[in-house]
Amino acid sequence: MMTxxxxxADAADTLSLVLVSLLKGAVYREEHAGVWQAxxxxxxxxxxxxxxxxxxxxxxxxEGYAFLRQRSESEGGVELPRLVARRQLGYGxxxxxxxxxxxxxxxxxxxxxxxxVLRRHEVHELVRLFLPEGTxxxxxxxxxxxxxxxxxxxGFVRRLGEEEDTFEVRRILKAFxxxxxxxxxxRRLEAYRVRLVEEQGGTE
Amino acid sequence: MxxxxxxxxxxxxxxxxxxxxxxxxxxxxxxxxxxxxSNARAIAQRELVLRLEDHLxxxxxxxxxxxxxxxxxxxxxxxxxxxxxxxxxxxxxxxxEPHFDLTPAAERAIRWLVQLTExxxxxTESRLLTVFHLLQEMTEGTELDPKARxxxxxxxxxxxxxxxxxxxxxxxxxxDESALKDRFQQMxxxxxxxxxxxxxxxxxxxxxxxxxxxxxxxxxxTRGELLETVLGERDAINxxxxxRSFRAFWDFLMSPERKEALxxxxxxxxxxxxxxxxxxDARLPRIHFDWLEAGEHTQRTVARLSGQLRRFLDDxxxxxxxxxxxxxxxxxxxxxxxxxxxxxxxxxxVEELAPTLELPLExxxxxxxxxxxxxxxxxxEATDDVPSEALFNLAFIDKARLRLNVREALQAREQVxxxxxxxxxxxxxxxxxxxxxxxxxxxxxxxxxxxxxTQELFWTDASGAARRATLPLVLFLR
Numbered sequence: 001m002m003t004x005x006x007x008x009a010d011a012a013d014t015l016s017l018v019l020v021s022l023l024k025g026a027v028y029r030e031e032h033a034g035v036w037q038a039x040x041x042x043x044x045x046x047x048x049x050x051x052x053x054x055x056x057x058x059x060x061x062x063e064g065y066a067f068l069r070q071r072s073e074s075e076g077g078v079e080l081p082r083l084v085a086r087r088q089l090g091y092g093x094x095x096x097x098x099x100x101x102x103x104x105x106x107x108x109x110x111x112x113x114x115x116x117v118l119r120r121h122e123v124h125e126l127v128r129l130f131l132p133e134g135t136x137x138x139x140x141x142x143x144x145x146x147x148x149x150x151x152x153x154x155g156f157v158r159r160l161g162e163e164e165d166t167f168e169v170r171r172i173l174k175a176f177x178x179x180x181x182x183x184x185x186x187r188r189l190e191a192y193r194v195r196l197v198e199e200q201g202g203t204e
Numbered sequence: 205m206x207x208x209x210x211x212x213x214x215x216x217x218x219x220x221x222x223x224x225x226x227x228x229x230x231x232x233x234x235x236x237x238x239x240x241x242s243n244a245r246a247i248a249q250r251e252l253v254l255r256l257e258d259h260l261x262x263x264x265x266x267x268x269x270x271x272x273x274x275x276x277x278x279x280x281x282x283x284x285x286x287x288x289x290x291x292x293x294x295x296x297x298x299x300x301e302p303h304f305d306l307t308p309a310a311e312r313a314i315r316w317l318v319q320l321t322e323x324x325x326x327x328t329e330s331r332l333l334t335v336f337h338l339l340q341e342m343t344e345g346t347e348l349d350p351k352a353r354x355x356x357x358x359x360x361x362x363x364x365x366x367x368x369x370x371x372x373x374x375x376x377x378x379x380d381e382s383a384l385k386d387r388f389q390q391m392x393x394x395x396x397x398x399x400x401x402x403x404x405x406x407x408x409x410x411x412x413x414x415x416x417x418x419x420x421x422x423x424x425x426t427r428g429e430l431l432e433t434v435l436g437e438r439d440a441i442n443x444x445x446x447x448r449s450f451r452a453f454w455d456f457l458m459s460p461e462r463k464e465a466l467x468x469x470x471x472x473x474x475x476x477x478x479x480x481x482x483x484x485d486a487r488l489p490r491i492h493f494d495w496l497e498a499g500e501h502t503q504r505t506v507a508r509l510s511g512q513l514r515r516f517l518d519d520x521x522x523x524x525x526x527x528x529x530x531x532x533x534x535x536x537x538x539x540x541x542x543x544x545x546x547x548x549x550x551x552x553x554v555e556e557l558a559p560t561l562e563l564p565l566e567x568x569x570x571x572x573x574x575x576x577x578x579x580x581x582x583x584x585e586a587t588d589d590v591p592s593e594a595l596f597n598l599a600f601i602d603k604a605r606l607r608l609n610v611r612e613a614l615q616a617r618e619q620v621x622x623x624x625x626x627x628x629x630x631x632x633x634x635x636x637x638x639x640x641x642x643x644x645x646x647x648x649x650x651x652x653x654x655x656x657x658t659q660e661l662f663w664t665d666a667s668g669a670a671r672r673a674t675l676p677l678v679l680f681l682r
Contacts, residue, residue: 030298083559091548102529105525109525160295181552186531189542
């Protein structure tokens with residue numbers, strides 16, 4: 001009887017821990033082993049509780065990450081105020097994320113087991129081709145660094161160890177920069193290009 | 205082994221290149237000590253750099269400070285470079301520091317050099333016996349005829365009974381010292397050879413994985429055909445010859461009785477005076493623990509590779525990856541076309557990784573409010589006749605309408621500045637309306653006024669004159 005009461009108290013604590021951890025940020029198997037285990041066990045309960053807040057649990061077991069997403073209106077229920085903010089991305093950052101996503105796909109297709117680790121200069125190489133020619137080298141390098149910094153801030157990229165210029169692209173990026181997002185990006189970019197050609201058509 | 209093959213080998217094979225390297229004594233000496241002699245697998249970069257520095261330091265004491273002038277990390281980077289290939293540099297899962305392991309090719313070269321210097325004693329009997337045993341196992345393992353099999357078992361039974369009878373009579377056949385030494389030599393050779401096999405095995409698994417992935421990536425047909433032709437079954441790695449042999453080895457090693465027997469027998473053999481006189485390698489009594497450790501490493505690699513490959517072949521992932529690569533080609537084309545005039549900010553959006561929580565302690569604490577200063581000379585006497593109704597007109601400003609403007613603007617975005625609001629809803633009552641917006645901002649807990657930044661607002665007044673105001677940055681937040 002006694003032990004049973006203690007056990008339910010523990011379970012409630014664990015559930016709280018899991019929920020609060022998720023509300024604070026993405027949970028990774030490698031970094032939060034305890035929370036991860038509890039999350040796997042309490043999954044149905046966690047989903048139930050989150051539904052109250054209009055949130056949805058996204059759990060990728062093989063890749064080892066979990067995070068919360070806003071329930072979309074199409075999934076039923078009343079429309080609630082948003083808890084998960086949408087972040088506007090500048091063109092530079094959008095392009096950087098798309099190119100990093102491609103690198104991830106390349107890594108997946110090429111050799112097994114390797115994590116995507118890039119040095120700062122490799123990130124520069126990645127975007128160099130798509131930057132306006134003849135601009136101030138230092139200026140654009142700064143801009144790329146800024147975008148990289150933003151990607152770190154958003155949790156898609158992280159600094160590795162003490163090496164200041166080594167970055168790991170986290171696999172969670174795949175959940176956000178997915179085929180649909182990229183298609184959207186492509187469409188907008190294409191529309192922009194067409195408009196640009198039309199504008200310049202008069203002058204040329 | 206024709207001339208061209210050998211020539212390419214000498215140029216390309218990391219093992220041969222190690223043998224002819226300028227600093228070969230330094231490299232081999234160090235790698236042997238760190239990886240081979242201690243049966244070590246992955247070593248963290250920081251530790252390896254430290255050990256190489258020690259090693260270089262000792263050499264410089266003998267050879268003068270000018271010997272080997274470069275730093276330890278520079279050497280390690282060179283040894284791990286693609287063109288050299290003596291070390292493999294990789295990031296193990298769950299670790300942020302790069303690790304190093306010896307490549308199988310370098311290990312083979314080192315092993316060959318080791319053989320040049322050791323073993324004056326060459327045992328031949330045990331090798332011959334091994335050949336006999338292996339041949340016998342193979343014939344028995346492929347014998348289809350039950351009669352022949354039974355006959356062989358009967359023969360062995362008779363042999364055993366004969367031996368038992370001799371022992372009962374007190375005739376114990378003991379192995380003489382040279383036979384013992386011979387067998388011991390072979391045993392320790394094979395035992396240490398197993399360590400290097402793990403390395404080669406893992407390398408083999410990586411190569412297999414790479415080959416399968418390459419074929420998947422370049423595959424043009426349907427996924428079903430791919431599974432059928434490339435793999436036949438889902439688990440390409442575990443199902444390979446290497447994979448099966450490794451699994452059998454692992455099961456054998458993991459059985460508790462085998463482990464116990466191994467420990468017991470090793471202890472007994474090693475304590476024998478004849479073996480003691482050979483001064484056996486100090487790590488030999490622990491060799492099966494090293495096997496376990498190295499085998500576990502390989503086991504984890506195999507499991508990880510299989511898992512990833514399975515996942516890669518998963519319908520969803522496979523299709524999504526192909527679609528993504530295709531879309532990205534389009535993006536790259538367009539991005540190149542517009543690179544001289546790239547689009548501006550706010551191009552795409554993405555959801556954040558977690559809900560936004562407002563924590564009281566993360567908000568700025570109390571700060572003294574900015575005080576408005578009015579310079580005396582700015583106050584001038586009014587020359588125009590200002591109708592006093594203008595002041596009362598304030599009452600006509602519909603605060604609710606302004607509040608609605610703010611709320612509507614926030615439906616589409618996270619925040620809106622006063623300047624944007626005024627652009628979208630031009631001021632109808634000039635300054636008075638602006639003041640009302642400011643009062644709305646001061647009432648709204650979520651609105652912020654940033655004195656450090658300013659914004660400019662434009663409007664046209666009732667008489668049609670353009671007006672401009674510079675204000676601190678006012679932001680309404682959702």
